[in-house]
Amino acid sequence: MKKFSEMKTPFLVILLFLGLGIILGTKINLYWEVILISLILTLISTIILWYYESQLTKVIVLILILLLGIMQVEALEVEYKSSSSITNFVRQEVTIQGQVLSSSQSGAKEYEYILEPNFVKLDNNINKIKYGKILLKLRSNRQEYKYGDRLKIKCQITLPPTNRNPGGFSYRSYLKNKQVYALITEAGIREIKLKGEGGNQLVKMILRLRENASRIINQTIDRPYDFLLRGFLLGDKEQIPLKIQENFKNLGLNHLLVISGFHIGLLILILNSFAQGLRLPKWIANIGGLLLISIYIIITKGQASVVRAGLVVLLYILGSTFNRKINICNLLSLVAIMMLMINPYYLFQPGFQLSFLITYGIIYLMPVLKRRLSFIPNIIATSLAVSLAAQLVAFPILVYYFNQVSLIPILGNILVMPLVSLIIFCGFIAVLLGHLHLVFAQLLNNISMLLIIILLGVIDSLKNLSFLTFKLVKPHYLLIALYYFLLYQFKEIITYNIIPYYSRCKERITISIMVILLVLLLLHGHSILNEELKLIFLDVGQGDAAYLSLPTGEDILIDGGFNEDEMANFLYRNGIGDIELMIISHFHQDHVKGLLKVLQEFDVRVVLFPEPKVKNRLVRNVFKVLKSKQIDYYMINDFRKLNVGEINFNIYHYSGAIIESNNNSLLVKIDYGDFQVLFTGDAGREVEKNLVKRGIKLNSEILKVGHHGSNSSSSQLFLAQVKPKLAVISVGKNNQYNLPDLQVKDRLYKIGSDILMTKNKHAIVIKSNGRYYWLEKK
Incomplete structure (x- = not known):
């Protein structure tokens, strides 16, 4: 067994096990004392085995690294819940004293500051x-x-x-990954005073260089082009107009707005050009490079992307200075390890994953792809190979986080990168010379502005290729792992011609087929063994929307809320691509508007709804999509029973004269063994009375309370027949109707029902095995 010192990329192996440990740390809940003891025992075992030169040393070292990853996450969780954490003082009136670590402008009307609190005063007690x-x-x-x-x-x-x-974006998790645990907004501030100045004087001096750079850019280039140049040079992405940001994002070119190794490389190129012009020794240029990168990291406020790129170049310069043989993969892995040791939550940031994976992918795939493209000019082949390698590696990550993939960057990078290179190059030189006199900066930034105008013109032209951008649902973890495994395995297939080199590829192909079958078995086996009905009452504000996942794997929607994107985004983010059944309770916007995009972008098999009483624009759009996509639909006028696997759907519609439009709602009762759920749409008391009179069995464990808790629904007679153990009210926070009505809540409490409201709990997730049900914790 090889020792780490004999491996070509030992840091890559360490990185993989450290990353695995961090992932496990977020998935399992162990007492940190248990992990610490395990870590110490493993460390002692490692020392003993190393001393006796045992073959097991390598295995134990990897286990030690795995435990270290778990320990890091658990340590941060202990800090988060500690009595000395700022989280202990939330939702309380306090006095805080702290120091500003960084500042940024978020749009035109708001500033954001990261504050390091020193102490909190609560009830005359000072807490550090x-x-x-x-x-x-x-x-x-x-x-x-x-x-x-x-x-x-x-x-x-x-x-x-x-x-x-x-599956939605959690601002809390996003900030927690940056070790920002709490929030202060204008609404919560009673008084704010400046008590003095502190901070590191060297950092202050460097930040003044940033202010000077911003001033030079502002004075020498017109708006909005100055915002874009500041974004390229200083990382002020927030100042770039949203329309421009959206254009880059939709075309899959938003990576160009993030400072990366490309920027660092240009800085070093400029420095080396000056050093060669002045005939300075190489060691002086290297020292200058180290200082320049360190300063640039501070100027860009320590953005993670700059730190990543800067550390790689710093280590490369140090290695070359001491004539060390440098393995780029090893170097990248070492930088990733260093960053994860500082903050293990970096691992879950898309930028961290994309930057390292794309760099690994370019190193691994680019030479092979370039050889395959040898029939075209070298410079184009190189650009195309780099772009293809980057897209191949980034594909599952882009789909996982953004539910979107585009083929435009393959061509776009070839067209746009030369322009961006010139803009950044001219911008850097302009800022440097601008410290001598603004005239020099003005001359260069005139060129920069012209190049930016051309760049934005190219971006506008590429928008015509929007048909090359695809929306995809979030892939399963196993499919992502399978994709990268196959990408690694099939490099040899694209390296050689498959027929003459079949014997060389045979083992890889066999292994790949076996892994594919194993993943498919695991994915399909899970659905076969599953016996749970999953029900999610979505938080769509003042509206209704629910999702059901049946034990047999079918996905059902009942209403979709008012927001046209909310339901579609939920489906994308949870990997749901096919809808077996969609039920529209009635055609009010707060129930159906969110389903229109689902009908347009997803595969929907059957749609059920009552006959619409008003043919407005929304109704016409629904029917237009149903017709264009040839989706089966049925209008329910009285009663219909539908069986999907072991689940029974009993659908009722009021057969009397409908004067109030809410009474046109479908009521849906779902039976799964001994578990029942009743959806009532916005149906009023007249409909409820009719159902009771007809002797329909309404008893249900779960009731989706009618009309968002309005007093026009949920009569005492009706509730006495349903007898719900749990009542769910889908209602918006601070809604203008002041719902739910207090009388409705009183009636529910009187029959012994618990009440959950989406405005308080957000999405409410319920599972049942057909015998009993339980609430799933977030």
Whole structure:
């Protein structure tokens, strides 16, 4: 067995096991004391086995690294819940004193500051804060603060909002990954005072260079082009107009707006050009490079992408200075390890994953792809090979996080990268010369502005290729792992011609087929063994929307809320591509508008709804999509029973004269063994009375309360027949109707029903095995 010292890329192996440990740390809940003891025992075992030169040493070292990853995550969780954490003072009136670590402008009307709290005063008790930073959001008309300012704030601290629906963006998790645990907004501030200045003087001096650079750009280039140039050079992406950001994002070119190794490389190129012109020794140029990169990291406020790229180049310069043989994969892995040791949550940031994976992919695939493209000019072949390699590696990550993939970057990078290179190059030189005189900066930035105008013109032209951008649902973890495994395995197939080199590829092909079959078996086997009905009442604000996943694998939707994107985004983010059955309770916008995009972009097999009483634009659009996509649909006028696997759907419609449009709602009762759920749409008391009179069995464990808890529904007679153990009210926070009605809640409490509301709990997830049900914790 090879020792680590004999491996070509030992740091890559260490990185893989450290990453696996961090992932396990987020999935399992263990007492940190248990992990610490395990870590110590493993370390002792490693020392003993190493001393006796045992063959097991390597295995134990890898287990040690795995435990270290788990320990890192658990340690941060202990800090987060610690009595010295800022999270212990949320939702309380406190006085905070802390220091500004960084500042940024978020749009035209708001500034954001990262604050490191020193202490919190609560009820005349002073508590020292050791863990957690605070995000402070202020209106732009307030006094502007800078790095090092010490602030005293009387306020109420809150936790950042979490995701409303499964798979959605969690601002709390996003900030927690940056070790920002709490939030202060304008609404919670009573008083804010500047108490003095602090901070590192060297950092302050470097940040003044940033301010000077911004001033030079602002004075020498017109808007909005100055915003784009500041984004390219200083990482001020937030200032770039949203329309431009959206254009880059939709074309899959938003990576160009993020500072990366490309920027660092241009800086070093400029420095080396000056050094060669002045005939300076190489070691002086290297020292200058180390200083320049360190300063640039601070100027860009330590953005993770700059730190990643900067560390790689710093280590490369150090290695070349001492004449060390450098393996780029090893170097990249070492930088990734260093960053994960600082903050293990970097692993879950898309930028971290994409930057490292794309670089690995270019190193691994680019030479092979370039050889395959040898029939075209070398410079085009190189650009195309790099672009293809990057897209192949980035594909599953882009789909996983953004539900979108585009073929445009393959061509776009070839057209856009030369322009971006020239813009950044001219911009850097302009900022440097601008410190001598603005005239020099003006001359160069005139060129930069012309290049930016051309760049935006190219971007507008590429928008015509939007048909090359595809929306895809979130892939399963196993499919992502399978994709990268096959990408690694089939490099040899694209390296050689398959027929003459079949014997060389035979083993790889056999292994690949076996792995494919194993993944398919695992995915399909899970659905075969599953006996759970999953029901999610989505938080769509003031509206209704529910999703059901049946034990046999079918996906059902009942209503879709008012927001046209909410339901579609939920499906994309949870890997749901096919809808077996869609039920529209009635054609009010707060129930059906969110389903229109689902009908347009997903495979829907059958749609059920009552006959619409008003043929408005929304109704016409629904029927237009149903017709264009040839989706089967049925209008329910009285009663229909539908069986899907072991689940029975009993669908009722009021057969009397409908005067009030809410009474046109379908009522859906779902039976799964001894478990029942009743959906009532917006049906009023007249419909409820009719159902009771007809003797329909309404008893249900779960009731989706009618009309968002309005007093026009949920009569005492009706509730006495349903007898729900749990009542779910889909209602928006601070809604203008002041729902749910207090009388409805009183009636539910009187029959012994528990009440959950989406405005308080966000999405409500319920599971049942047909015998009993339970609420799933977030």
